[in-house]
Amino acid sequence: MSAPRPWPNGQRAREDFPRFGMTAFAERGPFEHEPVAVACRGAMQTPLTLTEELLATLPRVEQRSDFHCVTTWSRRGLLWSGWRFADVYRAVLQARGGAAPEVQWVQFRSLDGYRAEMCLEDLLQDDVLLVDRLDGRPLGLEHGAPLRLVAPGHYGYKNVKHLKSLELLRSHDEVTPIGPAFMSHDRARVALEERSRVLPAWLARWLFRPLIGMTVAKFERATRAVRATAQTEGR
Ligand SMILES: Nc1nc2c(c(=O)[nH]1)N[C@H]1C(S)=C(S)[C@@H](COP(=O)(O)O)O[C@H]1N2
Numbered sequence: 001m002s003a004p005r006p007w008p009n010g011q012r013a014r015e016d017f018p019r020f021g022m023t024a025f026a027e028r029g030p031f032e033h034e035p036v037a038v039a040c041r042g043a044m045q046t047p048l049t050l051t052e053e054l055l056a057t058l059p060r061v062e063q064r065s066d067f068h069c070v071t072t073w074s075r076r077g078l079l080w081s082g083w084r085f086a087d088v089y090r091a092v093l094q095a096r097g098g099a100a101p102e103v104q105w106v107q108f109r110s111l112d113g114y115r116a117e118m119c120l121e122d123l124l125q126d127d128v129l130l131v132d133r134l135d136g137r138p139l140g141l142e143h144g145a146p147l148r149l150v151a152p153g154h155y156g157y158k159n160v161k162h163l164k165s166l167e168l169l170r171s172h173d174e175v176t177p178i179g180p181a182f183m184s185h186d187r188a189r190v191a192l193e194e195r196s197r198v199l200p201a202w203l204a205r206w207l208f209r210p211l212i213g214m215t216v217a218k219f220e221r222a223t224r225a226v227r228a229t230a231q232t233e234g235r
């Protein structure tokens, strides 16, 4: 993907970039920086762990892209730095790990218990990255340290933060779903407004938009509480 993606239907830009997500995960951490260690397993010959040393063997890329949450807020022009998922897939998961040729889906899991799946075809696009830097600084805990997925063509809920593992799957039947079915879509392509697998896009927009304010507030409260604890413990 070299041409920038056009502004998508139903999204409104905001100036800040709030910590956001499914409210069930707001308080779950991680609370301290951990080294990159993404356990890779599933349909491959040799399971392996993705580490900083392994990533350092690949070309580092920088990318400016917009970020779109399914609840209709967007943040323009974030500067990410990391590695192309396609490079990781080919040089590490295929070449070293012997990923099966039948792999069609990948399920990602996080240190906070969150998870999401993406199809391999979508993941191999040029603008899908695994990142450890944002806007010229190391990625903070609020935005997904130590490593997160960035897939600008897909709603925020596919951009998994705090990566802990990934599992190569042959079929979507092997995915362990998360959250209410009406709030997600297998592919979640922003350009096609795949906000929900059951609701029409206009209804999903109308239902999700009112959740933004209280979700941002809940994540802010949780972040403040963690900072306060860290301070009293002298961290
Ligand atoms: N681990 C984890 N990743 C997650 C989430 C989460 O709750 N936990 N929420 C998703 C959702 S719904 C959105 S919109 C983005 C928000 O990313 P941000 O907190 O960096 O703004 O993270 C996505 N990835």
Ligand SMILES: [Mo]
Pocket: 020, 021, 069, 070, 071, 155, 156, 157
């Ligand atoms: Mo989201």
